[in-house]
Amino acid sequence: MDSTTKKVRPGGASVLDLDPKSTVGGGVEDAYGEDRATEDQLVTPWTISVASGYSLLRDPHHNKGLAFTLKERDAHYIRGLLPPVVMSQELQEKKLLHNIRQYQLPLQKYTAMMDLAERNERLFYKLLIDNVEELLPVVYTPTVGEACQKYGSIFQRPQGLYISLKEKGKILEVLKNWPERSIQVIVVTDGERILGLGDLGCQGMGIPVGKLALYTALGGVRPSSCLPITIDVGTNNEKLLNDEFYIGLKQRRATGKEYADLLEEFMSAVKQNYGEKVLIQFEDFANHNAFDLLAKYSTTHLVFNDDIQGTAAVVLAGLVGALKLLGGTLGDHKFLFLGAGEAGTGIAELIALEMSKQTKAPVEETRKNIWLVDSKGLIVSSRKDSLQHFKKPWAHEHPPATTLLDAVKAIKPTVLIGTSGVGSTFTKEVVEAMVEFNEVSLPLSLSLSLSLHKPLILALSNPTSQSECTAEEAYKWTQGRAIYASGSPFDPVEYNGKVHVPGQANNAYIFPGLGLGLVISGAIRVHDDMLLAASEGLAGQVTKENCEKGLIYPPFSNIRKISAHIAANVAAKAYELGLASRLPRPENLLKYAESCMYTPNYRTYR
Ligand SMILES: O=C([O-])CC(=O)C(=O)O
Numbered sequence: 001m002d003s004t005t006k007k008v009r010p011g012g013a014s015v016l017d018l019d020p021k022s023t024v025g026g027g028v029e030d031a032y033g034e035d036r037a038t039e040d041q042l043v044t045p046w047t048i049s050v051a052s053g054y055s056l057l058r059d060p061h062h063n064k065g066l067a068f069t070l071k072e073r074d075a076h077y078i079r080g081l082l083p084p085v086v087m088s089q090e091l092q093e094k095k096l097l098h099n100i101r102q103y104q105l106p107l108q109k110y111t112a113m114m115d116l117a118e119r120n121e122r123l124f125y126k127l128l129i130d131n132v133e134e135l136l137p138v139v140y141t142p143t144v145g146e147a148c149q150k151y152g153s154i155f156q157r158p159q160g161l162y163i164s165l166k167e168k169g170k171i172l173e174v175l176k177n178w179p180e181r182s183i184q185v186i187v188v189t190d191g192e193r194i195l196g197l198g199d200l201g202c203q204g205m206g207i208p209v210g211k212l213a214l215y216t217a218l219g220g221v222r223p224s225s226c227l228p229i230t231i232d233v234g235t236n237n238e239k240l241l242n243d244e245f246y247i248g249l250k251q252r253r254a255t256g257k258e259y260a261d262l263l264e265e266f267m268s269a270v271k272q273n274y275g276e277k278v279l280i281q282f283e284d285f286a287n288h289n290a291f292d293l294l295a296k297y298s299t300t301h302l303v304f305n306d307d308i309q310g311t312a313a314v315v316l317a318g319l320v321g322a323l324k325l326l327g328g329t330l331g332d333h334k335f336l337f338l339g340a341g342e343a344g345t346g347i348a349e350l351i352a353l354e355m356s357k358q359t360k361a362p363v364e365e366t367r368k369n370i371w372l373v374d375s376k377g378l379i380v381s382s383r384k385d386s387l388q389h390f391k392k393p394w395a396h397e398h399p400p401a402t403t404l405l406d407a408v409k410a411i412k413p414t415v416l417i418g419t420s421g422v423g424s425t426f427t428k429e430v431v432e433a434m435v436e437f438n439e440v441s442l443p444l445s446l447s448l449s450l451s452l453h454k455p456l457i458l459a460l461s462n463p464t465s466q467s468e469c470t471a472e473e474a475y476k477w478t479q480g481r482a483i484y485a486s487g488s489p490f491d492p493v494e495y496n497g498k499v500h501v502p503g504q505a506n507n508a509y510i511f512p513g514l515g516l517g518l519v520i521s522g523a524i525r526v527h528d529d530m531l532l533a534a535s536e537g538l539a540g541q542v543t544k545e546n547c548e549k550g551l552i553y554p555p556f557s558n559i560r561k562i563s564a565h566i567a568a569n570v571a572a573k574a575y576e577l578g579l580a581s582r583l584p585r586p587e588n589l590l591k592y593a594e595s596c597m598y599t600p601n602y603r604t605y606r
């Protein structure tokens, strides 16, 4: 035994031997990024420095709880620290699921899941992956929204890095305080627009934590490579400013140069500390910063904005899925958005781009099929001078319309998309109008094709409380005709003896696979074509059976397979565009993506 494999008694630094051959996925998980183990390395057992004894049971990355075998308990000085039974990971999972189901309140379930992640990381991910449809709403939207609102009260331990105005000039040092070194994905928010819940300041941390849990569970990026960050420049939320349990800076938001300088220091420090292949996902920034940050850093860093680009890719994939049900092409449809912020304009632009690719018409032309309504009404050319820059491309020639209902009646869209973050805005009148004129005014070619009069209604705002209309309302008000998807999950609805299964048009379908594809190819920039590739990757996973059931998205239970396909598509595009730095290009990118994915099964320790 050489010095690197020596085990020491509790209290000292020690080393844990892992048997790479005895584990499923254990030898693969570290097999990507710069750390890819060579065949040679795999012949000798790996060694990782971790605690032993009591500290091992307190180390969430290595703790297995009752699953430690007696041999392991002897070898790592934990015999007697656990009750005598040895339990399999599967049985532990069964017990935990049973316990979580006992809780009545979603927030209790959320807290139980977060506690588990802090205690036993692999068990947390195994539980989440194996029960993704049940537990996604617990660790992600809608419950994560409530968790952020109450984050000060439920805060126990830090789960990510907090960079506030107080850290100005010291951000590089702060990054170095994070215990993990080989970071591949950062999700960062400044908490100003958390879901549709508004400014939650520093308590927005729940979002990067939740998104990164999905990077691992859905996309197979290993947990130690993920870094959640919240930038705290204050909050304008009076309630939080007056809340004694608020965890952030109690001041109003910094803006202008002060804000830009802090962000600039952050972006430079990230590049300096982790290199240029670290992926930075901007999440839940307010419109007035989101577009500018994306424009500024997309040419110098590997960045994307999930709310603008991730959401766009998932919606485009859903439209492609819906066309399989409706017939026709994107160009046969007319789109109306309520909400002209990040998601609205992001989706609109990606649809226009895809239409332009399909028809070879310039994007300025294809944009004309797409209309947006903001808080002041339909965006039209007469409003151009007073519009924010990201709205201007959508200001078409048309008389004004001040309400959504007026706009719907004037434009007669076939697809209605809600992205305003405001709940209950698709009223009965609005939804009924969608049915009414879809009966009479579709182009003949489309009316004759397949299913007549099926308006497509996407109520994308999150969490559930902000949904533009519920699934039940959509089906009821359209007499079961609507094709409906929402951002947050809704249960299936029975209407007139038929069960309708709503889709979940949430960027969670896209960002884990997109991120995996960028990481495994060593991409250095995100290009729009990669978003289209991600979207195609998702759309390609909608099966004939899904279509027959009226689904426009594949079920989340297949998400790891879906993510691998998305990753392979994205990586292929990165190589094609000359933006991939990992050379040589693996021949079979799908197999390669799958082989790189983290699996949470326990490892055997020698
Ligand atoms: O987090 C989600 O569920 C989707 C999203 O990005 C948002 O609503 O901002």
Ligand SMILES: [Mg+2]
Pocket: 195, 283, 284, 306, 307
């Ligand atoms: Mg978001």
